Amino acid sequence: MSEKYYKVGDIVNTQALKGEVRVMAITDFPDERFKIGSRLAIFDKGNLTEEVEVDGHRRHKNFHLLHFKNHPTINDVEGYKGMSLMVAESERNEELSANEFYYDDIVGLAVYTIDDDYLGKIREIMELPANDVFVVQQPVNGKKDILIPYIEDVVKVIDVEQGKIVIEEMEGLIE
Structure with a gap:
């Protein structure tokens, strides 16, 4: 059975030359979701393109700048522009209190x-x-x-x- 995925952001652009992507977050827990070691999936038009691991995260203006393990240059991430970042259901492990919702x-x-x-x-x-x-x-x-x-x-x-x-x-x- 295939895993269910939930959208957590859109990759809107690259940032500088060292392989960072600029992400517009669509998640309740951006700092938790994008922390170092987080596993995310990149989808293009509904199709899984690649699974990645976050090895760098910082905020810049209204964006989250992410760097993925084994993606050291802009050339490694240039093709991700316009794609969606998703999280597998098995990775959604936040404990929600009574009045919190995804x-x-x-x-x-x-x-x-x-x-x-x-x-x-x-x-x-x-x-x-x-x-x-x-x-x-x-x-x-x-x-x-x-x-x-x-x-x-x-x-x-x-x-x-x-x-x-x-x-x-x-x-x-x-x-």
């Missing part, structure tokens, strides 16, 4: 108000310094996405099993 458990969930009005589905999660923000795609074409701050005052229930999030609407949140 991003991919949240994306796609239906969002309702406490009055049971359907708002749409979570399209993505934006990481901001103050808190994460759920981007909700409304079911009506042409309507703007709704931005829901992931804070206790707004997000009342996250039920991954039922595929649903319940929020308490704040003034100005939904137009």
Whole structure:
């Protein structure tokens, strides 16, 4: 049986000449996920290209700069631009507390108000310094996405099993 993989980032470019790649993280635990010794998989259009081991990690602006074992030059990583970094399910070993979730458990969930009005589905999660923000795609074409701050005052229930999030609407949140 083949292993299940979860996306943790996109390789957006190379960095300098020593084989580093610039990664836009899409993970709840970037410092843990990209630490030295982490095993990741590189996928191109849904196909496994190569499995790599991180042997260098640092942050630069909004990116994570990664270096992979046995990839000493830019020529070794140039072809990875535009590819996805994934982690095998067996490598996802973080213990989550009661109110913690993996991003991919949240994306796609239906969002309702406490009055049971359907708002749409979570399209993505934006990481901001103050808190994460759920981007909700409304079911009506042409309507703007709704931005829901992931804070206790707004997000009342996250039920991954039922595929649903319940929020308490704040003034100005939904137009």
